[in-house]
Amino acid sequence: MKNLLDIESLNIEDIKLVLKRADFYKNLLKSDKSEQKKYTNILSDRVILTMFFENSTRTLTSFQMAAYRLGAKIVNWDVSSSSLSKGETFSDTLRCISGYGFDAVVVRHHEFKAPYTVQNSMECPVINAGDSWRAHPSQALLDAYTLKSLKGRIEGLKVAICGDVIHSRVANSNIELLGKMGADIHIIAPPALCPDVSKYAHVTSFDTLEEGLVGCDAVMMLRNQKERMEAADIPDDAQYFRDYGLTQERLSIAKSDAIVLQPGPMNRNVEIADDVVDDPIKSKIFEQMANGLPVRMAIFDLILSEEY
Numbered sequence: 327m328k329n330l331l332d333i334e335s336l337n338i339e340d341i342k343l344v345l346k347r348a349d350f351y352k353n354l355l356k357s358d359k360s361e362q363k364k365y366t367n368i369l370s371d372r373v374i375l376t377m378f379f380e381n382s383t384r385t386l387t388s389f390q391m392a393a394y395r396l397g398a399k400i401v402n403w404d405v406s407s408s409s410l411s412k413g414e415t416f417s418d419t420l421r422c423i424s425g426y427g428f429d430a431v432v433v434r435h436h437e438f439k440a441p442y443t444v445q446n447s448m449e450c451p452v453i454n455a456g457d458s459w460r461a462h463p464s465q466a467l468l469d470a471y472t473l474k475s476l477k478g479r480i481e482g483l484k485v486a487i488c489g490d491v492i493h494s495r496v497a498n499s500n501i502e503l504l505g506k507m508g509a510d511i512h513i514i515a516p517p518a519l520c521p522d523v524s525k526y527a528h529v530t531s532f533d534t535l536e537e538g539l540v541g542c543d544a545v546m547m548l549r550n551q552k553e554r555m556e557a558a559d560i561p562d563d564a565q566y567f568r569d570y571g572l573t574q575e576r577l578s579i580a581k582s583d584a585i586v587l588q589p590g591p592m593n594r595n596v597e598i599a600d601d602v603v604d605d606p607i608k609s610k611i612f613e614q615m616a617n618g619l620p621v622r623m624a625i626f627d628l629i630l631s632e633e634y
């Protein structure tokens with residue numbers, strides 16, 4: 327892997343390699359400190375730049391922690407204190423930064439395919455931490471890792487992706503990745519928030535959770551992304567929860583051993599009921615978030631270490 331721009335540019339072997347390496351790092355993080363020390367310096371001569379044009383808790387923090395755990399150093403470029411506020415263009419900013427010799431850039435941007443713009447301006451590898459509604463490849467990789475580690479496989483699973491699918495880069499990357507790995511996907515969304523999925527043979531869309539959850543092995547809930555919605559698309563929160571909120575009653579329609587995922591951030595009692603988030607057996611949401619660390623360690627390792 328030279329870059330991580332989207333799932334479309336990965337093949338199945340790349341995906342399997344990330345999942346395998348992530349498993350290695352997940353086990354390493356559970357091992358004693360002396361074992362972990364063998365890997366704390368594998369990227370010790372690398373300096374990684376993060377450029378986040380949108381807020382983030384999980385992605386930014388886990389990429390930073392992954393870098394530190396492998397011995398790399400991180401420079402955080404902060405949009406609010408940058409010279410973009412003085413009228414400098416993004417393209418001139420990238421030309422400037424490309425002269426400093428970073429070993430990789432991790433970028434999140436609201437514009438469609440912005441990581442490709444960064445890649446065209448920099449000599450170093452670029453990792454997409456989420457662009458527009460289009461792609462969030464490291465999230466899809468950690469979701470796949472979570473599914474595989476909890477269900478033992480991805481092929482043949484039936485995964486429901488529910489809610490504001492049309493504005494979701496997570497959904498888009500998951501549809502690509504889970505399709506490549508042989509899963510079937512049920513998209514469950516109100517008509518206004520459901521994209522055209524007719525080009526995908528592995529995707530079926532449903533208007534209601536009652537229809538779409540039947541037979542599902544995993545249920546992935548999505549946040550209503552109001553920052554990307556037209557005013558007309560924004561449903562009233564209480565009505566949305568009545569129509570599309572995941573409750574225990576609705577979850578019982580899925581398979582009895584179905585797990586619940588949510589990439590985060592989540593709005594409790596808008597998309598998902600409190601007692602589903604906190605269900606000690608079925609909810610794997612915080613385990614999924616924690617898997618961001620080993621998966622992003624694997625991504626840095628595969629892109630930056632000399633072994634590959």
Ligand code: CP
Nearest residue numbers: 382383384385589590
């Ligand atoms: N899932 C995700 O991308 O979360 P953040 O926006 O907090 O990074």
